[in-house]
Amino acid sequence: MIDLEAIRESTWEKAMELTKDVDEFDAPFIALALEMESPLWTGDKKLVKGLSKKGIDWILTTDILSEIRNKG
Numbered sequence: 001m002i003d004l005e006a007i008r009e010s011t012w013e014k015a016m017e018l019t020k021d022v023d024e025f026d027a028p029f030i031a032l033a034l035e036m037e038s039p040l041w042t043g044d045k046k047l048v049k050g051l052s053k054k055g056i057d058w059i060l061t062t063d064i065l066s067e068i069r070n071k072g
Contacts, residue, residue, distance in 0.1 A: 004028055007035045022050030033058070041065065 015031035016024065026047050033040040039058040042048065048059050 002032060004031070007031050011035045018051060018054060018056065019047075022054075023047055 011031050011034045015027045019027045039060050041060045
């Protein structure tokens with residue numbers, strides 16, 4: 001289990017800013033990825049498109065992961 005209360009307030013604020021006008025219900029996933037300095041794997045096309053428009057390049061789709069896997 002992940003303790004969302006352990007995520008720093010500044011990280012939550014950034015996650016809320018990134019998901020604003022995209023899908024604020026995804027803020028916990030974005031906050032966790034930010035806090036862990038990790039990419040986020042998602043199939044949520046709306047989230048991928050919205051964050052991509054904001055310059056976020058650390059969102060991975062299954063297609064991207066397949067491409068990475070097939071290159072190796």
